Amino acid sequence: MAKELTPRSENYSQWYQDLVIKADLAENSAVRGCMVIKPYGYAIWEKMQAELDRMFKETGHVNAYFPLFIPKSFFSKEAAHVEGFAKECAVVTHYRLKNDEESKEIVVDPDAKLEEELIVRPTSETIIWNTYRNWIQSHRDLPLLINQWANVVRWEMRTRLFLRTAEFLWQEGHTAHATKQEAIDETIKIINVYAEFAENFMAMPVIKGLKSENERFAGAIDTYTIEALMQDGKALQSGTSHFLGQNFAKAFDVKFTNKEGREEYVWATSWGVSTRLMGALVMAHSDDNGLVLPPKLAPIQVVIVPIYKKMEQLGVISEKVDTIVAELKAKGISVKFDDSDNKKPGWKFAEYEMKGVPVRLAMGPRDLENGTVEVARRDTLSKEIVPLEGISEYIERLLEEIQQGIFNKALDFRTKNITKVDTWNEFKETLNKKGGFIWAHWDGTSETEEKIKAETKATIRCLPLDNEQEEGACVYSGKPSKQRVLFGLAY
Amino acid sequence: MAKELTPRSENYSQWYQDLVIKADLAENSAVRGCMVIKPYGYAIWEKMQAELDRMFKETGHVNAYFPLFIPKSFFSKEAAHVEGFAKECAVVTHYRLKNDEESKEIVVDPDAKLEEELIVRPTSETIIWNTYRNWIQSHRDLPLLINQWANVVRWEMRTRLFLRTAEFLWQEGHTAHATKQEAIDETIKIINVYAEFAENFMAMPVIKGLKSENERFAGAIDTYTIEALMQDGKALQSGTSHFLGQNFAKAFDVKFTNKEGREEYVWATSWGVSTRLMGALVMAHSDDNGLVLPPKLAPIQVVIVPIYKKMEQLGVISEKVDTIVAELKAKGISVKFDDSDNKKPGWKFAEYEMKGVPVRLAMGPRDLENGTVEVARRDTLSKEIVPLEGISEYIERLLEEIQQGIFNKALDFRTKNITKVDTWNEFKETLNKKGGFIWAHWDGTSETEEKIKAETKATIRCLPLDNEQEEGACVYSGKPSKQRVLFGLAY
Known part of the structure; x- marks a missing residue:
């Protein structure tokens, strides 16, 4: 088999790196610390995004978009914040290149220097609270419940695909409230949303808690976190929700007139999860054969591989498969029939194992005769022969069972650890x-x-x-x- | 009325600016040339994204994500390309800020200068084709049909909200093909997708055509465009699809082994639409009272305003409205019941007119008695009294009629112009x-x-x-x- 992974027991870190590459999730780019998220990896991220976005909207949030760049002076307005982010940020200093007459090379045009340097956002509190100043006058303008899907940049020196990259994708919520209690409630509401997403969709048990002062977000009064345990016994912070108090309101002078007609500073929260969750997903469940994906986030939930020697057999198999595919699709199950004839079934089996497709059906001439199909589970690597009669209901239940099974396994591991x-x-x-x-x-x-x-x-x-x-x-x-x-x- | 627009006849450009601000679509940020897309504007963009994304996927494309930064040397590899983009790009030169001991200010750390400057992508052909080199070996790896949703930066000197901004959001497709004809077919397929989207969703008639050499994308052999006509008689290029020939394959040495076993350079296309479409949407249909949105892209398709004097009347109206809301939602129609009691109906009418909500229902005690409701169309500003019996079917048909009506009006205008x-x-x-x-x-x-x-x-x-x-x-x-x-x- 061409695609072998370093076993976890031998070198967990190398196993992770191998897996991310060989399952076609992501790769390093030519730009230091920045990754390319490949189509298969991005399809999983899109499923995560869709569920999270739905959950945010159900809890009253709306999306918006703020600038990529933050003027340097904004950065300096909240002391703890700048302290936390200044050491690792990408700085734009010029706005033009030109042809150098002498060297004939493309160089930065020294005449195009910016008056004030711009920071590529590592997080957006400062630019957003500078904007909120104009949006908030009265208690009637509150709460403001806004989320942004965006890319951010933190110039990390040691990077690892998904887990720590210079550029990453994330969502960042930034809410504004009239009272301290309301802001704290929001912070907790969101950490609960994150926990629900981690457990119900990623099948990854998490512990919700408060960060100690040392581990708080730069500029926060309190940081709530969800912490997951990876198979190598290391923890992974999977999402954070920050109660920011009035720190940013004071730094950016954001006040409102309360119901009693008095001016007050606005209370704030911010919260985020990122493509780091992709790393968590991989490390929480996968094995030495490849990815193990929870069905709710798998881009392909069921793959069907035909087993045949002669082309006419493929025709008969395909006919049967078409009805199964139609039944599964009607149930909202995503299914792929891989009838490509330039790869052997064994190669396909290994490939879909590597990619973590939760259920694999194999169908050959004997199955057709017997009215059966071979059903293989990715998570347990078990197989059984199942009657075709009622197969879609069977698979529907099986996917639920797998989702729950993956969660239980991870929970059991955590309990023991x-x-x-x-x-x-x-x-x-x-x-x-x-x-x-x-x-x-x-x-x-x-x-x-x-x-x-x-x-x-x-x-x-x-x-x-x-x-x-x-x-x-x-x-x-x-x-x-x-x-x-x-x-x-x-x- | 608080929110008045400059009439189009007086100053079209000011009307546009007023409208974008007053309908809460977007505003200028503190960063030169960069806009903030506000929640209502972003909700429209999300609807555009969802439809386009569906259309791209239906035509076989997948999404991926490539780095925000492009090394300066990549930029220089395609001569026409760098010529086109070098004059207006944001350049990252440093990766750290520090506290200046003397001035006590946050400054760029001179010790953290990048060896090679990074360009914030103005478009991603170079970084993507540098990546494709490793992804493409054989004709079996082709075609590669990839799209990316991303932000890009072009340092425009004169900016206008949505129409021309330093940072904007877009999608950029980058496909790789084994033959010239296949790449040309893809280029045309996409310009047809764009035209279908513009006409069927934006209700904006477009003319598909080829650009002249002067107006081509920097690095393209041919650029296809869709051109729309705005109400002031100016054209707006609304989407482009480029046949890139082998230009980028040659610049980045991307070859494949064809079916005959010979090495060849890969054929390329790229194509994009951006938040500029928001500007087109506004200018194509709106009037002196505010936005006119085609129902298929309206975040709120129907708004219901209760008319009452005493609070107990609101209770009775709300009961009736609840059943209408349920019926409309069951048909997939997005509806908002605005029962806020701190605003007068007249204020609400003006507000939803400004925001372009296609259909407004007003219901008072007399309507309840008569079993009727007042239905107002945003596009024609006409009103009529309609029986409550069968109201959801009536509205469903009306939304289709409005969608078509807006298109027809724009088509008629274009034909005359x-x-x-x-x-x-x-x-x-x-x-x-x-x-x-x-x-x-x-x-x-x-x-x-x-x-x-x-x-x-x-x-x-x-x-x-x-x-x-x-x-x-x-x-x-x-x-x-x-x-x-x-x-x-x-x-």
Whole structure:
């Protein structure tokens, strides 16, 4: 088989890289850190986008579009924000190229220097809140519930396809509210939307929680996160929702007249998920044979491969297949009949396994005689012979079962990989030998958090939302602690 | 009424600007030449995107995503291409900001200069063909039918909302083919898709044609265009499809092995429409009261306004309205019931007129008694009283009638504004007094075309595809001509 992956057990990181390339999801481009999202990868992203967009609209949000460029001076207006993003941003300084007379080369025209440099947006709070100043005067203009689908650029030094790229695609919500409570409610509403999307569509269990101060978004009062566990025991932050308080309203002077006629600064949230979710999807479920896709996000849910020796057999098989295809399509199931004659069935089987197509049907002359078809599940790699009678209902149920099965498997893995530890030795041992989430007491200080990170690279992934209060001693400092938090190595 | 537009007859250009702002479609941002597309404008763009995307997929295309940045050296590889775009592009030269110790200001970090400057894509042929080199080896890899939805930047000096902006949103198709004929067929297939979209969805009649050499895309062998006529008699190029020959394949060394086993350069097309279509939509149909939207692209197709004096009346009206809303939604018609009590009906009428909602229902206590409702058409501004019995079927038919009516009106206007002229005086007089398309003989030389442009600003909009051959004399030079071409002033 031409397309083999490095096994996960041998080199997980190489397995991921191999898989993203060989399943035709994405590849590195000629531009440092920027990826090309290939058609098959983009088709999955489009399905993610469609579901998320529907969920945002159902919760009252509308889409809009703001400029790609942010004037440098805007950037500097919120101190924590610029501190967080200045070190890794692409800067536009000129607006023209020209032919150099001497070298005959195309060069930047020094006469076309911008008065003020423009930053390619790494996130849009500053340009958006500068715009909101003109949109918001009265409490009647609130809430403003706006989302944007866009590309952003962060000049990361070490990049990995989907997980960390200089340019990535995302959605960023930016909402404005009349009260603090309303803004906090919005922040939580969205983290719930993200969790629902991750669990019901990506089949990926997540833990919802608050970030510690060290891990907050630059400019936020509170950052909510959903954290997922990958098969190598590392955590992946999959979506964040920020309560921004009045920080951006103050930086951009956005006030409104409240119901009592007094002027107040506006309350803000922002929230986003990105093409990073593609990386999470790959790493949460896939195996050494290739992608495993949850049916709800699979561009092709069912593939049908004919098995034949003579061309006339293909004709008879195709006739039968056409009725199956029609039945499946009528149920809204996406199906591909691969009757290409330049590839052997074995090659096709391996190819669709690599691409994570949830269900494969194989049909040969004997199946036709017996009124059966071979049905193979991608997630379990199991096969069975099924009667053609009622096949579309069978597949419909099977797809649901697969969606649930993939989720259950990931949940089971996560359950086994959350370890409660009470001593620093246990902490280090668990981290080294097992990985996963470590559930330990912490004294609540940034100082301790930084020391733990320096010694182990582990970070606080979150303070889970449904946390129980429990008296204890910090696993590192021994100081008193009111609750356990989730530690882990992270992507 | 708060929101008044400058009448078209007084100042068409100001009318357009007023309308785009007052209908909440878009506004200028703090970044020179870049616009903010507001939620209502973006909702229309989303409807355009959805239809176009469906049409591209139905014709076998898939979406992908390529980098925002293009290395400067790629740009220089196709001579005509760089010539066309170098003068107006945003150049990224640095990848970091820093705090200046002395001034305490955020400045560009001189130590973070890129080795090679990056151009923010003005169009993606170069980065895409550099990628295709690795994707195409054999005739089995062809055709490659890929589209991208993206933002692009062209540093235009004079910008106007939607019509000409430094950043705009668009789709760009980039296809690769084994033969010249196949690439030409693709180019024509797409110009037909664009024309179908313009006429059936935007209700905007267009003329399909070939561009003259002067007006071709930089790097193309042939450019096909759809040209629409705006109400001020100026033409608007609304979509283009380019046959690129082997120009980009040669510049980026993209070869394939054909069926006979010989190496050949790949044949290419590219094609795009952009948020410019929003400008076309506004200018083609709207009037001095505001937007006129074709129902197929209207975010809200029907608005219902209750007319009442006492709050209890609103309750009774709402009950009746709820059943109408349910019936309309069941037919896939988007409907809004505006029962906000802080605005008067008259204010609402004006507001939805401004926003171009195709159908407005007004319902008061008397209507309830009589079992009727007042139905107002946005396009004709006519009203009638209609029985509630069968109202949803009535509205369904009415929306179709409006869609067709708007198209017919625009077609009628265009028909009256294509003028056949045979002398240079007639040409100039028609251009000055009437505008519109001028249908005249041309000797086929760039020289004549340039002289006509220099004297009158008129350009050749296209050589229509269904052109009849006709012997004649060039309206400017008097030299022999084989066909008439379409001239006009253009946006």
